[in-house]
Amino acid sequence: xxxxxxxxxxxxxxxxxxxxxxxxxxxxxxxxxxxxxxxxxxxxxxxxxxxxxxxxxxxxxxxxxxxxxxxxxxxxxxxxxxxxxxxxxxxxxxxxxxxxxxxxxxxxxxxxxxxxxxxxxxxxxxxxxxxxxxxxxxxxxxxxxxxxxxxxxxxxxxxxxxxxxxxxxxxxxxxxxxxxxxxxxxxxxxxxxxxxxxxxxxxxxxxxxxxxxxxxxxxxxxxxxxxxxxxxxxxxxxxxxxxxxxxxxxxxxxxxxxxxxxxxxxxxxxxxxxxxxxxxxxxxxxxxxxxxxxxxxxxxxxxxxxxxxxxxxxxxxxxxxxxxxxxxxxxxxxxxxxxxxxxxxxxxxxxxxxxxxxxxxxxxxxxxxxxxxxxxxxxxxxxxxxxxxxxxxxxxxxxxxxxxxxxxxxxxxxxxxxxxxxxxxxxxxxxxxxxxxxxxxxxxxxxxxxxxxxxxxxxxxxxxxxxxxxxxxxxxxxxxxxxxxxxxxxxxxxxxxxxxxxxxxxxxxxxxxxxxxxxxxxxxxxxxxxxxxxxxxxxxxxxxxxxxxxxxxxxxxxxxxxxxxxxxxxxxxxxxxxxxxxxxxxxxxxxxxxxxxxxxxxxxxxxxxxxxxxxxxxxxxxxxxxxxxxxxxxxxxxxxxxxxxxxxxxxxxxxxxxxxxxxxxxxxxxxxxxxxxxxxxxxxxxxxxxxxxxxxxxxxxxxxxxxxxxxxxxxxxxxxxxxxxxxxxx
Ligand code: ADP
Ligand code: MG
Numbered sequence: 001x002x003x004x005x006x007x008x009x010x011x012x013x014x015x016x017x018x019x020x021x022x023x024x025x026x027x028x029x030x031x032x033x034x035x036x037x038x039x040x041x042x043x044x045x046x047x048x049x050x051x052x053x054x055x056x057x058x059x060x061x062x063x064x065x066x067x068x069x070x071x072x073x074x075x076x077x078x079x080x081x082x083x084x085x086x087x088x089x090x091x092x093x094x095x096x097x098x099x100x101x102x103x104x105x106x107x108x109x110x111x112x113x114x115x116x117x118x119x120x121x122x123x124x125x126x127x128x129x130x131x132x133x134x135x136x137x138x139x140x141x142x143x144x145x146x147x148x149x150x151x152x153x154x155x156x157x158x159x160x161x162x163x164x165x166x167x168x169x170x171x172x173x174x175x176x177x178x179x180x181x182x183x184x185x186x187x188x189x190x191x192x193x194x195x196x197x198x199x200x201x202x203x204x205x206x207x208x209x210x211x212x213x214x215x216x217x218x219x220x221x222x223x224x225x226x227x228x229x230x231x232x233x234x235x236x237x238x239x240x241x242x243x244x245x246x247x248x249x250x251x252x253x254x255x256x257x258x259x260x261x262x263x264x265x266x267x268x269x270x271x272x273x274x275x276x277x278x279x280x281x282x283x284x285x286x287x288x289x290x291x292x293x294x295x296x297x298x299x300x301x302x303x304x305x306x307x308x309x310x311x312x313x314x315x316x317x318x319x320x321x322x323x324x325x326x327x328x329x330x331x332x333x334x335x336x337x338x339x340x341x342x343x344x345x346x347x348x349x350x351x352x353x354x355x356x357x358x359x360x361x362x363x364x365x366x367x368x369x370x371x372x373x374x375x376x377x378x379x380x381x382x383x384x385x386x387x388x389x390x391x392x393x394x395x396x397x398x399x400x401x402x403x404x405x406x407x408x409x410x411x412x413x414x415x416x417x418x419x420x421x422x423x424x425x426x427x428x429x430x431x432x433x434x435x436x437x438x439x440x441x442x443x444x445x446x447x448x449x450x451x452x453x454x455x456x457x458x459x460x461x462x463x464x465x466x467x468x469x470x471x472x473x474x475x476x477x478x479x480x481x482x483x484x485x486x487x488x489x490x491x492x493x494x495x496x497x498x499x500x501x502x503x504x505x506x507x508x509x510x511x512x513x514x515x516x517x518x519x520x521x522x523x524x525x526x527x528x529x530x531x532x533x534x535x536x537x538x539x540x541x542x543x544x545x546x547x548x549x550x551x552x553x554x555x556x557x558x559x560x561x562x563x564x565x566x567x568x569x570x571x572x573x574x575x576x577x578x579x580x581x582x583x584x585x586x587x588x589x590x591x592x593x594x595x596x597x598x599x600x601x602x603x604x605x606x607x608x609x610x611x612x613x614x615x616x617x618x619x620x621x622x623x624x625x626x627x628x629x630x631x632x633x634x635x636x637x638x639x640x641x642x643x644x645x646x647x648x649x650x651x652x653x654x655x656x657x658x659x660x661x662x663x664x665x666x667x668x669x670x671x672x673x674x675x676x677x678x679x680x681x682x683x684x685x686x687x688x689x690x691x692x693x694x695x696x697x698x699x700x701x702x703x704x705x706x707x708x709x710x711x712x713x714x715x716x717x718x719x720x721x722x723x724x725x726x727x728x729x730x
Contacts, residue, residue: 003719008228012729025275032281034082034158036075044074057152058211060192068120075156076105076118079167084158087118087167089126089148092183092485093133094595098313099173101128102166123169124150133173134598135181136591145176151184154310157280161321170310179588183487184306189583190494191306197501198351198359198375204508204518205371211354214494217302217474218312219286221343221482222319223294223331224266226729229721230329234618238610239603240333240483241398244619244703246710247339248724252292262289266296269326273319274298280318282311292341293727302348302474305494309487312345332483335401337723338703342402343482344409347489350474351375351497361473370522373424374504377526377533379475380415382500383468384533386492387413388557388568389577390468390477393492395565395596397603399481403560407543409467409479411565412551412558414538416466422539428523429530465542491583499577504529562600563688569593597688604691608675611702612668618719619706623661626713630654657712660705667705671698 002010041050049070056063063071079087088100103126105116126148133146148171156169173182180186191214198212230236235243262270270287277284283301290297298315302308316332323330335342351359357368359375383390390413394403403411417425463469467479480489504525511521535554540547551558559565568574570593578584584592630650637647644651678690710718 004232005229005719005721005725006716008226008232008721009725009729011228012226027278030275030278031283032279034160034279035281036078036156037281040078041074044078046070046074049074053152060153060188063124063150063152065120065124068124070120072118072120072123075123075167076116079158079165080105080116082158082165084165084167086164087122087169089128089150089171090168091128091148091171091173092313092487093173093181094136094183094592094599095134096483096485096599098317099128099133100166100168101126118167126171128173133181134595135175136594136598146173146181147176148173151188151306153188153304154307155281157314159280160276179585179591183309183485183491186583186588187306187309187487187491187494190491190498190581193498193581193583194351194494194501197498197505200505201374201378201501202353202359202371204374204522205367206353206355206357208355209353209357212351212359213354214305214490215302215350215352215358215474216305216308216486216490217300217348218308218480218486219297219299219346219348220312220315221290221295221297221345223292223333223336223343224269224296224323224328225294225331225726227324227327227329229726229729232719232721233726234614235610236329236331236336239607240331241336242338242723242726243607243611243614243699244706244710244720245338245723245726246707248722248727250724250728251340262287262296265326265328269323269328270296270298272325273315273322276318276322277311277315280311280314282315284315290341290343292337295341295343302350305349305486305490309485309490312486334396334398334481334483335405337727340723340727341407342405344402344478345480345482345484345486347477347480347486347493348471348474349477349490349493358473360470360475370519373428373526374522376421376470377425377428377529378500378504379497380417380536381504381529381533382493382496383413383415384536385500386496386573386577387536388559388565389492389496389574390489391479391557391559392565392568393489394479394481394484395562396481396484397562397600397607398483399479400560400562402481403479409465410542410548410558411479411560412542412548412556413467413479413536414542414547414551414556415475415536416463416469416539417537418463418470419539421470422537425530425534425537428527429534463539463542466538467542495577495581495583499581561692563597563685563692566593566596566600567685569596594684597684600688601684601691604696605675605679607699608671608691608695611699612672614720615664615668615702615706619709620661620664622717622719623657623709623713626717627654627657627661629714630657653712657709660709660712664702664705664709667698667702671695671702674698 041053045053049067052063052067053071055061085106086102086104088102090098090100093099103122105118107115107117109115127145128148151170151172154170156167159166159168172180172185172188174180174185194214195212199209202209202212233242235241274284283303284298285301286299288297289295300311303311319330332343334344353359359371362372363369391411402408462471467477469476469478477489477493480486507525508521511524512518516524535556538547548558569589574589575586578589579586631654634647634650634654674694678687678695681687681690710722
């Protein structure tokens with residue numbers, strides 16, 4: 001029988017025909033056509049309901065029941081006109097994916113009259129059967145209820161699913177006692193903490209500012225491979241990454257993919273998911289090939305962070321579904337292929353005022369320069385003081401492969417500012433000994449506005465290796481994993497910047513109370529913060545050995561694995577930021593730590609099982625099969641009286657194969673043993689550490705020998721699609 005690998009390869013020629021029945025529509029015609037946007041709201045809501053909803057969105061306040069009924073009716077009307085039959089509360093549980101439970105508008109009255117109903121209750125709150133989502137002990141088994149509650153700051157949208165259309169209502173997900181069980185609830189709290197703290201600081205410079213939002217523009221990297229080939233790989237199906245696979249003769253060294261044109265089949269897929277994304281109001285701008293073969297990237301125009309997070313998750317979901325239509329598979333895993341670049345999700349982040357100012361864009365006047373420097377330096381100070389929290393926010397088993405693998409930002413968090421700003425910072429620092437006076441206005445008179453964008457937008461002053469880089473008018477947090485929910489990183493970033501700004505305001509006010517002039521007080525505190533945070537600044541190559549050494553000298557944390565990176569969540573420091581900041585309660589923080597450890601354990605456990613199964617069922621049988629051929633051949637040659645010399649090559653291969661077989665066998669046994677030991681460990685952190693330090697090291701060893709076998713065994717006996725096929729055929 002032909003193996004699944006070869007049937008997949010045979011089918012490739014058919015699958016590769018891109019669909020060409022696409023009718024071009026202007027993006028502006030598609031854009032937001034499936035979104036209950038401001039314009040649609042105005043059309044379908046009474047003035048009263050519209051105003052009430054707008055107020056709630058702006059102020060984050062609750063919507064009255066009466067209004068909720070009106071809004072629900074308007075929403076239903078709009079949705080039904082578009083052929084919607086069902087609605088769902090769409091939420092982001094801590095499993096990483098998004099969740100939905102569909103209900104129909106349809107109901108039957110007691111007298112048998114069929115009706116379509118969607119009332120305020122159904123819009124505002126639902127109780128999904130939530131007992132199987134992770135809660136970290138927050139939902140005792142006797143109280144398994146969880147509630148989803150409408151987040152009016154992210155608009156409702158219509159999702160096309162095959163033949164059906166569903167009205168999706170973005171919601172938070174909380175337990176019976178109101179504890180958050182998702183990513184969105186804490187993000188909304190962090191956004192509001194930052195808003196409050198930043199407005200107060202803005203008011204030093206401009207009394208008209210009443211709201212500050214944080215903005216996020218993500219850049220999503222991903223791999224695209226043929227679906228049938230992917231289906232022939234149990235590891236890709238179960239883990240989203242390959243656990244074995246010999247390096248192809250050609251990898252990414254030619255960089256021909258990066259500069260090359262997008263393959264036609266992938267292009268058709270992109271066009272398709274982009275159209276669906278536009279309908280949902282996701283403002284995609286950019287698409288291109290990435291460095292690795294079969295790797296791509298897309299990026300939208302930035303948006304308010306809550307909406308940007310929702311849009312990223314929606315897009316990942318869309319891409320996964322639409323890839324199937326093209327018989328393709330999208331891989332969001334951080335490291336699907338060993339020896340080939342992994343995928344990240346750069347989070348471009350800034351803050352903007354309701355007066356239309358980007359707080360991280362250098363100003364045109366001394367006053368706006370000082371405002372820019374204030375937010376710039378406070379962000380640096382926040383990242384410096386809480387780099388461990390930031391590291392924890394991006395920790396995942398997938399990202400462990402990537403951080404520090406000399407192709408992605410290292411696990412050491414540092415900040416790149418660019419030469420010009422580094423000079424400005426050191427000028428500020430050098431005034432350490434004497435008090436700021438009028439002559440220091442010179443610093444503010446520097447033409448930041450002209451120089452920084454010019455210098456940074458020019459690629460020569462860009463540092464692609466930095467995990468946290470200033471890029472002219474925003475910071476780019478590059479260490480976020482490609483499969484991650486950005487909410488985790490953004491919640492932490494907003495929270496630590498909020499915390500730092502509160503501190504800043506206190507420090508400045510204290511000086512003003514002592515009689516210092518406002519601008520001078522601000523400069524004094526900025527100088528102090530600059531000196532205190534200097535350690536985190538690094539302009540050089542983050543991939544280099546020297547940096548690791550230098551960072552150790554500076555005592556910057558370099559935590560390489562998830563279980564250890566998460567330790568900080570149990571610290572006083574985490575409480576000071578998250579509990580005092582109103583982002584998490586003590587219990588929620590503990591629960592989150594527990595959930596993340598459990599997630600780590602489960603993922604490593606699954607990989608260990610897959611490796612064991614794959615070796616036992618697939619790798620070893622292929623090797624043994626070929627070994628039988630070799631030994632038969634040797635025996636045959638011997639039987640006709642040939643000398644040992646005539647079958648030396650066969651014997652040599654046979655010896656090697658049987659050695660690798662044995663080593664794999666032994667290591668798989670030992671790995672299973674360690675897994676059994678680990679499973680018995682009660683304490684979650686210890687169990688996670690056991691999986692990390694005792695189980696996981698076997699992955700590399702086993703893989704090494706399996707890859708040797710792939711190299712030695714005849715091609716037609718090898719049933720797993722090879723790297724060259726996964727990465728280069730499409
Ligand atoms: P690149 O970094 O690849 O050169 P850009 O600098 O144009 O690309 O932008 C990358 C991403 O940064 C885009 O998604 C863009 O929308 C986003 N971005 C630009 N300005 C801001 C901002 N003020 N806040 C957040 N994201 C931003
Ligand atoms: Mg970028």
